[in-house]
Amino acid sequence: MPRNCAVSAVVPLLRTFSVPPGYRRTAEVRRPKLDPFIPIIEGWLEADRSMPRKQRHTAKRVFDRLRDECGFTGGYTIIKDYIRERERRGQEVFVPLAHPPGHAQADFGEAMVRIGGVEQKAHFFVLDLPHSDACYVRAYPAAVAEAWVDGHIHAFAFFGAVPQSIVYDNDRCLVAKILPDGTRKRAALFSGFLSHYLIRDRYGRPGKGNDKGNVEGLVGYCRRNFMVPLPEFATWEAFNLWLEEQCRKRQQDVLRGEGETIGERLQRDLAEMRSLPASPFDACDQDTGRVSSQSLVRYKTNDYSVPVAFAHQDVWIRAYVHDVVIGCRGEVIARHPRCWDRDELIFNPIHYLPLLEQKLNAFDQAAPLQGWELPEEFATLRRLMEARMNRHGRREYVQVLRLLETFDLADLHAAVKQALQMGAIGFDAVKHLLLCRVEHRPPRLDLDCYPYLPRTTVDKTRPGSYMRLLSSDAEDAA
Template sequence: MELYLRVRQACATGMSQRQAAKEFNISRDTVAKMMMFSVPPGYRRTAAVKRPKLDPFIPIIEEWLEVDRLMPRKQRHTAKRVFDRLREECGFTGGYTIIKDYIRERERRGQEVFVPLSHPPGHAQADFGEAMVRIGGVEQKAHFFVLDLPHSDACYVRAYPAAVAEAWVDGHIHAYSFFEAVPQSIVYDNDRCLVAKILPDGTRKRASLFSGFLSHYLIRDRYGRPGKGNDKGNVEGLVGYCRRNFMVPMPEFATWDAFNLWLEEQCERRQLDVLRGESETIGERLQRDLAAMRPLPAAPFDACDQATGRVSSQSLVRYKTNDYSVPVAYGHQDVSIRAYIHEVVIGCRGEVIARHPRCWDRDEIVFDPIHYLPLIEQKINALDQAAPLQGWDLPEEFATLRRLMEARMNRHGRREYVQVLRLLETFDLVDLHAAVTQALQMGAISFDAVKHLLLCRVERRPPRLDLDCYPYLPKARVEKTEARSYMQLLSGNAEGAA
């Protein structure tokens, strides 16, 4: 650049271009170019690069790559595969590098160009992400729901065992409770939990649960193009942010509720951040979002999947590949099923008859032992082999009570033991355990005694056992007190004093 300046200054003071070329030891053509441009124009290509070995094969390569557009993404030509086919099928003698450079340049020219978007307050985007977590000591995949408010970049994150329709709806409900407001509209992808079908005209046929949810909150739903995550790029980026910042290192919590409570705290802390290009914190910009959003309805939406079923001969109801038990009194009857994200509720004729923790495995049976006790009382020989009772973790006092009952009453003792267990249909295990322990201490080994002690504990009154029902207990004879007995006692004391 220094030489460029000196040459131009010399020519400007009257030196000819011939003299300047000789003076500065450069060609006259170079001097002429220096006088044409005030600054060096740089190298300018006037014709396309000639590739004598590649150019004859470009139509073949283009044909292959055009056919690839109809193939699955993971089953298309790579540069290496194009090179191999050209050598084997077409007699190509060039190198691999020119093939690779040509395909890279072709892909670069075909990349999509995007329009910068502005986001008015009061609107949202939603999506799901995945990350590995450890809940209750078990390493598993968590599906975390993310709701983003693009205007303020405020977010809400909640994790679930599976990304089902109930999780989508439950995530929205908790997000609205977190922000204490409802967005005007939300942008989604075309997840099957939300969209049952995309019609030929581009409209979406919504899933039934999601449609009811939108009707409850009066939200305008919008959808991105299939396979185009950039249509909701804010929440897509936020999913990655949450995975990198909230899920590293691997989260470890005792329960899902504890994990989600921690995630809410992270969302609140993030509102103190000032993002690049902004002068306000996320929380300050969030106020404009909240002002444009609608208030919450009077009651939240019931986020459950509803289904119907029939109780089997083993008192089981099937829902989504898993079986859940109900009381044996409802065998062979039609029931209704409400599946929440963490619970399955089964009802019959408007009455709730069973509640179970939801099982996310496949082909499992979820028992409640209490449901089968009335039937086991009738079929007492099935007590030891009853599958619902296997693995039932009861305090040691129950095993002691059963052993004493069977030792004293044989077969009838087993039935009375089941009757004791049936008290759990009405009372808590803690109270029954205390009553059983007290009965063992008193030596009152029977169902009537345990029930009496349990009722006295619940009603907070002292127990009064009828000992005629327990002939094996030692009896104390207490005579009726008379006044003359006291007189005899007093006279005896007087004589002793004399």
């Protein structure tokens, strides 16, 4: 090319750019070995959309199939580069969101913990206030609807206010069904909760965690900072008290890009939130049932005992996160710790004592009494009672145990110990000592007779006594 022609080609570029822009491609890259196979690759990758994520084509698998099935002669690198570029073009772009004060996001996370010496999975509820980044965390043995509601109630009490709206995912504990128009049919317990606190519920798109990215990130933060090393506490309540303290400490932090602490920004959130209602919502699942012939009530997959007097009757059930309460008409008849295992029998031995008093032969094999750990003095009392009174002694021992229907174990234990020390081996003596202990009065027992009641003096009947009465009556008449 003549020199003057090269100069004339550069002059327009100098007029457009102060600095030459460098090399610019004017035509698409040609890949003669790959281009004929692109429709095949696209067909495979489109079909992958309906497959589980872990069973989709990788670049290596695409290369192997093209080589073995389609006669592809190119290298692996051009396949890998094409698929990487295709994935990059398909990645979603997000809009930065602003978070006005007074609104919240909620979610659940999972982590391993050790509660009461047992290593198990904890499901921890997280409520985040995105404007201030303040948070509340509470752990549960299961992420059921009762735990969702209970977590909200404790979070509202922690902040002392109720958010105007909360963003959720489409968890089945909250959303019973997504209708064709996109609206949500709420689960019954969750619907009652929202009505009680007048909260506007909002939902992210199914499978799109970025719609509530703040709380999603906070779940990871809590797992890394609150659950490492493995938390170890005696009870769930002790663990949750510790988590609350960590949430308070975090309010002193200043996050990147902010000039105020979380606690200082929290004040703007609280100013826009609503006051707590007069009473909290009752966070329980409600159900009904019928007592079986073995005095058991089934809830979910487990059976809970009730007093035998309510056998074959209809009852109502209130299932909280940690307790199951059973009632008949307007009376609470049983309360048990909630069991999260399956197909378990949860007994209260006291429920079966009236029946065992009638069926003494079943006493040693009664399932409700297996594993019932009583102080060793009770076994001593039973042995002495049966040695002294045989079968009647076993009945009196059951009567002693039935005192637990009214009195505390500590008071009954003290009465049994005192009876053993005094040698007063009998139900009436134990009951007398127990009542004296509860009423703070000294016992009055006559240990020379049975049944150890206070001694009274009664003269024997003599015929002469009647004669004296008759003679005195005759003198009075004269």
